[in-house]
Amino acid sequence: MLEGRMSDTAAGLGIWALPLALIGGALRVSGPYLFVSLGECLTEKSGRINLGQEGTLILGAMTAYGVSYLSGSPWLGVLAAGCAGLVLGALHAWLCSLPRVNDVAVGIALMLFGVGIAFFLGKPLIQPPAPRLSPIELGAWSSIAPVRAALEIHGLLLLGVVAAFVMRFVFRRTRWGLVLRVAGEDADAARALGYDVDRVRLVATAIGGFFAGVGGSFLSLVYPGSWSEGLSSGQGLMAVALVIFARWDPVKCLWTSLLFGGAGALGPALQSIGILGGYNLYATAPYVLTFVIMIATSSARRTFADQPAELTVAR
Amino acid sequence: MTSTRPAAGDGAGRFSASVEAAAVPLLGLAVSFALFGVFVAVAGANVGDVYYQMVRGSFGSWFSFQNTLVRAAPLMLTALCTALPAQVGLVVIGGEGALVLGALASVIAAHALGGANPWVVLFAMAGAGCVVGGAWIAAVGALRTLRGANETISSLLLNYIAIGVFKHVVEGPLRDPASLNKPSTRPIGEANALGAIPGLDVHWGLVYGLIGCLAAYVLMRRSAFGFAAKVIGGNARAAQLGGLAVSKIVIVTCALGGAAAGLAGMAEVAAVHGTANASIIVGYGYTGILVAFLARQHPLAIVPVAVLIGGVGASGGLLQRAEHLPDATVNVLQGILFVVILAIETLRGRLATFLPRARVTSESAPNPAAKAACSKAA
Numbered sequence: 001m002l003e004g005r006m007s008d009t010a011a012g013l014g015i016w017a018l019p020l021a022l023i024g025g026a027l028r029v030s031g032p033y034l035f036v037s038l039g040e041c042l043t044e045k046s047g048r049i050n051l052g053q054e055g056t057l058i059l060g061a062m063t064a065y066g067v068s069y070l071s072g073s074p075w076l077g078v079l080a081a082g083c084a085g086l087v088l089g090a091l092h093a094w095l096c097s098l099p100r101v102n103d104v105a106v107g108i109a110l111m112l113f114g115v116g117i118a119f120f121l122g123k124p125l126i127q128p129p130a131p132r133l134s135p136i137e138l139g140a141w142s143s144i145a146p147v148r149a150a151l152e153i154h155g156l157l158l159l160g161v162v163a164a165f166v167m168r169f170v171f172r173r174t175r176w177g178l179v180l181r182v183a184g185e186d187a188d189a190a191r192a193l194g195y196d197v198d199r200v201r202l203v204a205t206a207i208g209g210f211f212a213g214v215g216g217s218f219l220s221l222v223y224p225g226s227w228s229e230g231l232s233s234g235q236g237l238m239a240v241a242l243v244i245f246a247r248w249d250p251v252k253c254l255w256t257s258l259l260f261g262g263a264g265a266l267g268p269a270l271q272s273i274g275i276l277g278g279y280n281l282y283a284t285a286p287y288v289l290t291f292v293i294m295i296a297t298s299s300a301r302r303t304f305a306d307q308p309a310e311l312t313v314a315r
Numbered sequence: 316m317t318s319t320r321p322a323a324g325d326g327a328g329r330f331s332a333s334v335e336a337a338a339v340p341l342l343g344l345a346v347s348f349a350l351f352g353v354f355v356a357v358a359g360a361n362v363g364d365v366y367y368q369m370v371r372g373s374f375g376s377w378f379s380f381q382n383t384l385v386r387a388a389p390l391m392l393t394a395l396c397t398a399l400p401a402q403v404g405l406v407v408i409g410g411e412g413a414l415v416l417g418a419l420a421s422v423i424a425a426h427a428l429g430g431a432n433p434w435v436v437l438f439a440m441a442g443a444g445c446v447v448g449g450a451w452i453a454a455v456g457a458l459r460t461l462r463g464a465n466e467t468i469s470s471l472l473l474n475y476i477a478i479g480v481f482k483h484v485v486e487g488p489l490r491d492p493a494s495l496n497k498p499s500t501r502p503i504g505e506a507n508a509l510g511a512i513p514g515l516d517v518h519w520g521l522v523y524g525l526i527g528c529l530a531a532y533v534l535m536r537r538s539a540f541g542f543a544a545k546v547i548g549g550n551a552r553a554a555q556l557g558g559l560a561v562s563k564i565v566i567v568t569c570a571l572g573g574a575a576a577g578l579a580g581m582a583e584v585a586a587v588h589g590t591a592n593a594s595i596i597v598g599y600g601y602t603g604i605l606v607a608f609l610a611r612q613h614p615l616a617i618v619p620v621a622v623l624i625g626g627v628g629a630s631g632g633l634l635q636r637a638e639h640l641p642d643a644t645v646n647v648l649q650g651i652l653f654v655v656i657l658a659i660e661t662l663r664g665r666l667a668t669f670l671p672r673a674r675v676t677s678e679s680a681p682n683p684a685a686k687a688a689c690s691k692a693a
Contacts, residue, residue, distance in 0.1 A: 287479070
């Protein structure tokens, strides 16, 4: 519907049509990336990787939609999605704390588990419309529809932006952030200081799951703004690569999310200005971007100085 | 897993170890099905009926068992796409992409050969599927070993890219104008179809799967190459210092895994669909990951596990019709199985029954677990 409205006036905007559609798209598409990457950043700072964020994202999307539908309050849905993510995150942390259980494998398992549960419970939610989050109209001053559409900002996205700066502050300036970083850099040192590393990681992974769950609510309550099994498209895992690119810095996660959002908006944006061929190829843009970035930022010989040393992912 | 415990050389110790190797996953299966029972009970279904329908739909009759085998065939091959790279210590989850592109490549090969002898066409289709699937996963291995790019994430990204390319080609350049509702390529032709195994209603893809698993076993457990791969999987640095061509062995192993998944795609096209369309993309690649982990990455163990998981998939339709459960019920069970089987690993080497002899077990776990053990010990 939105795309239809844009293509009506796209002709009058000339070369501005594509950038406008891209900006608007980026602001909508980047939401899930932002929340999941913040959650993953927090988890990885504690020295553990959670590949299950994909499952958490989808379960969060379903939970948010379901609770919003049943209660009539989308914000309650957001909270419920976060709580669902909290549970999955805690489950991941608990499983990983068992001896001889590998965090990468558990992540893949929880990805399938979360998606399975979400599809199972979400079956009855595909049809009924749930109340969605309403945007803040920053473009109300303009009479041009695409400008207004591009500048629709959602409160949830703003919360994510605030969370990014808060998280960076917590990492850098608080005692808890320091403990978290020690657990991620050198578990033995943390133990020697008297901290329970497993508990630090439990808290970090659970809160990380909360963020990913909220990211899911962005999918079902903001954009695309409905629940279907097609929502699952790998954002949860791309966020893991995104965190590497952002060098484990929450604020850089924000900028990178916007970049990924722009890539994800490329297909719909080109469609909105009338370029329809190769839609399936443009839809792969975020994956290709992630792939290229990952190759470009990897190295066989060294690890990054910013990388938590306990992380096994880039060994 | 007896071979991973050299110090338990005496017969009784070996036997005890292999009993344990089987007992722990079996316990995991039992726990999983119990948890699944609780889940469906909470969802409002009759647990007894659900179990009954699952057995009926998978192994209850000759017809349903053949359906199970048809589903097990691609799973054996896609499981190899995870299990083979696991031998060198990589966690590859790109089977879906290799399968999809293998299917596409085999269709293109069939079209290119037009009216040639069906044997030639089938051979070319299999070759094309293997080459494309193999190259796809070899790229993952190469990026990991030469560039340090995480193989789990890159292989997953490549799944999405492969599916995008597949859809683009099937809905665009190669679309058969006659396929109206479901964009497909032109059919490969009746003459070129991969037939059924004599006496069965199961296509030859099952034999591909069995041969693939057997070959993988021989290569990985009974050859010098497999030994080198195992050394790399244990400690890539030590292998490098020992003079092994680490990068080459990693890339070849990944290529073989990808070739297996590509062959699965070819068999799905040649035996089941007769054309390339979105029906190919049903998640055999993802289920194959589960099969590989359930089989603890052992090539021969993949065969029975693939049949079991194929049976779970086969019973999905009956659960929908008879119990009115959503089709995702199967996904839930698979998820529970995956989580439980990983968690239950923690019991290995700690079950009192298996403890008395030769306690050298804890450091000789298979690769992914060993990775974790090492990182925890470090």
